[in-house]
Amino acid sequence: MSTIAAFYGGKSILITGATGFLGKVLMEKLFRTSPDLKVIYILVRPKAGQTLQQRVFQILDSKLFEKVKEVCPNVHEKIRAIYADLNQNDFAISKEDMQELLSCTNIIFHCAATVRFDDTLRHAVQLNVTATRQLLLMASQMPKLEAFIHISTAYSNCNLKHIDEVIYPCPVEPKKIIDSLEWLDDAIIDEITPKLIRDWPNIYTYTKALGEMVVQQESRNLNIAIIRPSIVGATWQEPFPGWVDNINGPNGIIIATGKGFLRAIKATPMAVADVIPVDTVVNLMLAVGWYTAVHRPKSTLVYHITSGNMNPCNWHKMGVQVLATFEKIPFERPFRRPNANFTSNSFTSQYWNAVSHRAPAIIYDCYLRLTGRKPRMTKLMNRLLRTVSMLEYFINRSWEWSTYNTEMLMSELSPEDQRVFNFDVRQLNWLEYIENYVLGVKKYLLKEDMAGIPKAKQRLKRSCTPYSTL
């Protein structure tokens, strides 16, 4: 019997960000391995015209939760969706709900965040910093709380090259930033933002670093741990390979390349592609929740969950494998045949953007106009190139993350727990993983029918562009 699975039995668990990519996989694994848990409270806001209940039903009715319904048929009764908006004071949680949360919660997993690179400083601070502080304050009023697990990112200190499992101080105190945002107007905030974020590449990574400082400062006598995943990718094994549900990180790039929109990218082929499967991250989270509650380390431990130092893969290898998979499993109705070039400097990058991206888009828009349709390709291409330019920072550098705490935890687990909550990334076969990843993007993101593969392959054969120049 798994000690970790048994630990979550009978527990009341609070998850923020449960409707997000990581949150859904976390809930799935919890219900599948500990169906006797008492309740999972999730803080949810209504969205896109859907009520909280509709959002919960949509998640539970998805393919991701198919196995859960077999092992935990009453899963609907075990999720308690609580209306909450982390942008508001007290999260706008009703008095009764707050009372229940405060008196019953045993474990907190804080996943909610804005992960947009271009968010405003005001909004990103509110969600990634102030809301974390607010949640810690709530946690300090929970008599039954055993552990508070905060999800950060391995890139919160990406202004450093070697990153240890410690909390690094930020140049300006989070409290000072929170206070000043209260009275500064938006125009001034925009002006001072570059000065504040200094050598961080974007507001997201900067505010995640501030969030960690807040965790350190407000930890009081709580049992807290911080988890820092690198680039979170599709599931590796559980509940099935290749599950993915948003266009963040590599996912949008895979789509744009597979559909033939993106054909060149400024990337360093030998830079480490530090992708980590989402189920690996979730397994570590659950192991950390157990360890923090049971062993109560004296200080806040930080755990890196990255692939680079244990089982490195580089962007070249990834690119080649992604392209090879497109040949076996092509996407439907591509704009052009998928192809990819790494460019090494800004000049060649601009050249390829003009020749391989903007010019074909303009020509295609002329064709659309001439046939009486609305032009759209130039706009789409411009947005794609803007997105790619924001990701470039991360595909042209390598980082070293130390993983002492993560390895220590692995050695503390029983053989059964190491199997059920496997976060040993050394066992990952990249070629197999990437193929399943691309297949998952096709199935779960693009919702393309696998029956269409032979036809898509025939089309690809007829097109004459050389396949890969990577």
Ligand SMILES: CCCCCCCCCCCCCCCCCCCCCCCCCCCCCC(=O)SCCNC(=O)CCNC(=O)[C@H](O)C(C)(C)COP(=O)(O)OP(=O)(O)OC[C@H]1O[C@@H](n2cnc3c(N)ncnc32)[C@H](O)[C@@H]1OP(=O)(O)O
């Ligand atoms: C095992 C997999 C390996 C993958 C390897 C890929 C190989 C692919 C192909 C082969 C060869 C080609 C060369 C390969 C070279 C390697 C390239 C790989 C790139 C991988 C880069 C990953 C870097 C991630 C870095 C992460 C660091 C921190 C990690 C974290 O902690 S948190 C999670 C990260 N957060 C995000 O990813 C959010 C980023 N997104 C944003 O901030 C915003 O979306 C935005 C970029 C600012 C754009 O905002 P907009 O206002 O314009 O609006 P919107 O969000 O609605 O999107 C607009 C349009 O842009 C499209 N789009 C959005 N995101 C992406 C994306 N990641 N890639 C492509 N396109 C994207 C979106 O579809 C919209 O399109 P439209 O509606 O048609 O206009």
Ligand SMILES: NC(=O)C1=CN([C@@H]2O[C@H](COP(=O)(O)OP(=O)(O)OC[C@H]3O[C@@H](n4cnc5c(N)ncnc54)[C@H](OP(=O)(O)O)[C@@H]3O)[C@@H](O)[C@H]2O)C=CC1
């Ligand atoms: N994905 C990645 O590559 C990586 C992610 N991380 C970290 O992992 C965590 C989870 O990320 P991920 O799942 O990918 O992100 P998602 O964007 O998929 O999910 C974000 C979650 O936060 C919730 N949220 C955002 N704003 C609010 C709000 N005002 N009130 C209530 N809930 C809100 C979202 O709810 P809603 O559905 O209503 O929008 C959603 O559930 C984050 O802390 C992120 O920094 C770290 C490293 C890499």
